[in-house]
Amino acid sequence: MANPLPNEEEIYAKIKKENITIHPLIWELINHHIGNDLYTINLIIGATVLDNETLNPEDAKKVLKHTKEIKDFLDKLAKITNLK
Amino acid sequence: METKKYKLLVIDDEKDICKFVKRLFSKKGFLVYTAFSGNQAIKIASKIKPDIALLDIYLKMGLDGLQTLKRLRKISPQCHCLMVTWDKAEEKRKGAKKLGAVSYLTKPLTVTQLYQVVNRFIKNKRKGDE
Numbered sequence: 001m002a003n004p005l006p007n008e009e010e011i012y013a014k015i016k017k018e019n020i021t022i023h024p025l026i027w028e029l030i031n032h033h034i035g036n037d038l039y040t041i042n043l044i045i046g047a048t049v050l051d052n053e054t055l056n057p058e059d060a061k062k063v064l065k066h067t068k069e070i071k072d073f074l075d076k077l078a079k080i081t082n083l084k
Numbered sequence: 085m086e087t088k089k090y091k092l093l094v095i096d097d098e099k100d101i102c103k104f105v106k107r108l109f110s111k112k113g114f115l116v117y118t119a120f121s122g123n124q125a126i127k128i129a130s131k132i133k134p135d136i137a138l139l140d141i142y143l144k145m146g147l148d149g150l151q152t153l154k155r156l157r158k159i160s161p162q163c164h165c166l167m168v169t170w171d172k173a174e175e176k177r178k179g180a181k182k183l184g185a186v187s188y189l190t191k192p193l194t195v196t197q198l199y200q201v202v203n204r205f206i207k208n209k210r211k212g213d214e
Contacts (some may be wrong), residue, residue, distance in 0.1 A: 031170035032170055033194075036101065036170075036192075038192055039101060043104035043105060046106055046194055046195025047104065047195055064115065066100070
């Protein structure tokens with residue numbers, strides 16, 4: 001996880017207190033898209049690291065492809081949910 | 085992870101997932117087969133009779149994961165079926181267990197988690213063979 005925001009705990013407290021939720025359909029999209037991309041990245045990197053191997057350029061390109069797919073998905077989601 | 089040549093069938097419509105799971109377990113001595121749809125999985129399973137299957141619940145085309153599981157269990161009743169999905173819904177989990185799945189794994193999985201579940205299978209298999 002990235003370094004926490006200075007007010008991150010307050011944000012979590014506010015979400016909990018005000019019962020701010022994400023629609024299940026949005027969770028479905030997030031879990032499907034990000035879940036599959038992260039799983040693939042984990043497979044590529046995990047197998048390399050656990051076996052003390054070096055990441056080859058083709059696999060590195062795959063990691064970049066899947067990170068870009070996460071970004072594209074989040075951009076699309078932000079656009080469709082009118083996140084400014 | 086030492087294995088005799090167990091046959092592992094990976095069923096996922098994400099081709100990269102199939103490719104990298106195949107690479108991962110081929111290095112560990114498994115005979116790995118991949119299928120990108122439930123229908124393809126059934127054809128392959130009929131021929132090879134897998135020992136273990138890693139099966140995505142959400143398959144875009146043809147049979148879905150649960151339908152595939154049901155047919156897979158008929159073709160290869162000894163097959164140790166592990167369901168993989170992002171969906172934590174209890175009804176799906178129960179449905180999969182009812183159809184004979186031995187584990188229900190939530191994406192995104194780590195390589196260590198995958199090794200653990202497969203190792204568990206190998207240990208149980210060895211106990212059963214003794």
